[in-house]
Amino acid sequence: xxxxxxxxxYLVKRTGEKVFLECVQDMDHENMFWYRQDPGLGLRLIYFxxxxxxxxxxxxxxxxxxSREKKERFSLILESASTxxxxxxxxxxxxxxxxxxxxxxxxxxxxxx
Amino acid sequence: xxxxxxxxxxxxxxxxxxxxxxxxxxSIFNTWxxxxxxxxxxxxxxxxxxxAGELTSNGRLTAQFGITRKDSFLNISASIPSDVGIxxxxxxxxxxxxxxxxxxxxxxxxx
Numbered sequence: 717x718x719x720x721x722x723x724x725x726y727l728v729k730r731t732g733e734k735v736f737l738e739c740v741q742d743m744d745h746e747n748m749f750w751y752r753q754d755p756g757l758g759l760r761l762i763y764f765x766x767x768x769x770x771x772x773x774x775x776x777x778x779x780x781x782x783s784r785e786k787k788e789r790f791s792l793i794l795e796s797a798s799t800x801x802x803x804x805x806x807x808x809x810x811x812x813x814x815x816x817x818x819x820x821x822x823x824x825x826x827x828x829x
Numbered sequence: 830x831x832x833x834x835x836x837x838x839x840x841x842x843x844x845x846x847x848x849x850x851x852x853x854x855x856s857i858f859n860t861w862x863x864x865x866x867x868x869x870x871x872x873x874x875x876x877x878x879x880x881a882g883e884l885t886s887n888g889r890l891t892a893q894f895g896i897t898r899k900d901s902f903l904n905i906s907a908s909i910p911s912d913v914g915i916x917x918x919x920x921x922x923x924x925x926x927x928x929x930x931x932x933x934x935x936x937x938x939x940x
Contacts, residue, residue: 720871747926749927756932757932758917758930758931758932758933759872759917759930761927764926764927766926774927806871806872808871810926812926815860815877815879816860816862816921816926816928817862817874817877818862818874818919818928819874820864820871820872820873821871822870822871823869823870823871825869
């Protein structure tokens with residue numbers, strides 16, 4: 717079974733703090749994705765990566781950056797957290813070619829106060 | 830860009846009833862996926878569809894890839910309380926590795 721794990725299930729941070737969200741997958745997937753999920757807005761893609769050290773902006777990259785130093789690990793960074801970044805953050809992974817099925821982690825619910 | 834319209838947005842049904850939800854798009858997709866998200870968890874893949882007209886079942890769930898390639902349907906038969914959650918459709922087009930997600934259908938089941 718594919719396993720995608722995220723470093724924290726719940727996180728509370730203060731405005732202006734630098735926040736790191738980490739995601740690890742164990743299926744040797746090339747692609748990894750970061751989404752945020754807000755009520756009424758569905759899943760919105762922040763960034764994705766198709767290889768180590770490669771990244772592409774998604775639909776809402778502003779205020780975020782990412783890092784992929786190893787194939788199995790994809791980090792989302794909030795350089796200076798703001799209250800409008802309070803959300804559920806979901807990481808996913810998939811193979812580069814083939815079925816395009818994405819497998820999700822359990823999510824991190826981030827609250828910025 | 831592509832958009833997926835998922836309906837209904839929410840459903841409140843009695844245990845034992847059948848459920849039907851759908852996704853439509855103005856664009857053609859070559860893959861349709863259906864996910865379920867339990868409260869407080871990440872989405873879990875339920876069914877994947879790869880060919881226009883394809884009908885696939887997974888237990889009480891049945892999904893179809895529309896013949897026009899612009900829509901997909903998910904049916905749940907004889908609903909039970911653990912069917913509660915948000916159901917998402919997702920589509921893939923030929924270029925790129927990204928999925929486009931529908932807005933979700935929130936299903937509530939009354940015992």
